[in-house]
């Protein structure tokens with residue numbers, strides 16, 4: 001029997017390694033040729049795999065590390081050396097992956113034993129036994145998970161008497177706020193060698209220099225400690241804020257480590273709860289963070305699992321425009337959008353509100369094909385994997401499906417103005433809807449509501465938005481439509 005570890009299953013204490021005789025890691029290049037992945041994403045995955053190989057060997061495992069074009073090529077070599085071998089694998093969360101891998105193994109005369117994926121706290125069986133309705137409601141799932149895991153609970157009730165502290169999590173920092181420090185993990189020789197090889201071997205999109213992501217378990221643990229010590233407290237109040245020149249604010253930057261398996265979700269949650277118990281972080285920050293990891297991260301995985309393959313092809317609003325060239329990093333005068341895209345280009349990262357209320361909001365209002373946006377997120381972000389990117393982009397980001405959101409997360413420039421300092425320094429006027437210097441978000445927003453009225457007016461929570469639209473007379477609406485058309489043309493031509 002050989003344990004087969006995929007490149008995002010790197011936790012050295014994973015249960016899949018229990019009593020392992022041998023370990024197999026396959027570094028395949030064909031998948032990376034399919035999209036223009038961010039060089040830091042490819043560098044991160046390959047460097048983390050190579051470091052995991054070395055760490056497992058040091059821990060005494062017999063590790064075979066195969067470099068090949070495809071999994072099939074590497075498995076040919078494996079079964080030539082070990083005919084009829086049984087491979088033990090953690091069930092991968094991406095749709096159809098387990099079946100594809102099983103068929104690769106069985107067609108070479110081997111067998112595949114699948115075990116639970118311990119990068120998540122809630123197994124498919126547990127979720128399916130709990131979930132008996134039609135739609136998916138995050139809040140119900142989150143409360144169930146808090147009780148099930150006994151996290152921030154006082155008997156059957158939430159500690160402090162509140163399940164969430166949303167209203168305290170929407171502040172913007174004062175002008176004299178200094179963002180907490182962000183850790184940098186300088187590449188060692190092996191990582192540098194890997195990054196150089198990626199830069200030479202693959203067609204990529206994004207900045208290859210300045211790599212500072214954790215690539216080992218030890219670095220990921222340092223990143224967790226650093227977050228808990230320096231950024232967890234301000235994380236709560238400022239989690240929805242945006243500040244010019246700041247890509248991280250107080251966000252944890254832990255998604256790449258969690259999704260690679262360098263960190264487990266429970267240890268991350270326990271570290272945050274421990275800070276609250278030590279009075280080192282307030283409840284609204286700790287609960288806010290727990291909600292993201294124990295709630296949203298797990299929830300998205302199951303929504304994805306239960307709604308694929310339809311999910312990836314869905315678009316409730318039938319949008320089909322190509323993503324405008326500013327998403328390639330060509331620049332725009334819109335400060336919020338320019339910053340968010342440059343954060344992705346520079347590091348393969350943007351925080352949640354930039355992803356949702358800037359990058360997805362603009363693409364949605366513009367009418368870009370959500371599937372193309374999903375691809376863009378997929379190749380551009382260091383933490384992107386099909387199971388997590390797809391429900392976030394198609395459900396939360398673009399309302400291509402209503403399986404777990406009752407209304408689109410769209411807004412005019414007003415939201416960006418309220419939650420950031422971008423608008424004061426922007427070339428566009430956030431208070432204007434029409435006219436040459438009017439903030440593009442404004443006309444696009446009203447035009448979007450007008451355009452999708454048939455689908456959206458009746459949906460639960462859109463009444464207020466439509467009551468504002470109803471107050472606009474024909475002349476105003478026609479000026480809005482004209483301005484929206486101009487913005488789309490200019491965006492398409494790279495002149496926004």
Ligand code: FAD
Nearest residue numbers: 251252253254255292293296297352356383384389392397
């Ligand atoms: P923090 O803000 O510090 O949050 C803590 C942790 O909570 C994250 O590390 C992550 O593990 C988890 N988390 C929070 N929100 C979500 C969520 N909605 N779904 C899943 N996990 C969540 N997350 C990814 O891991 N990969 C993606 O490819 C991805 N694509 C996204 C695309 C869009 C359009 C949107 C709106 C969100 C996306 N997210 C994705 C979710 C979330 O934005 C990122 O997990 C988060 O920004 C990562 O940064 P962080 O580690 O600093 O997170």
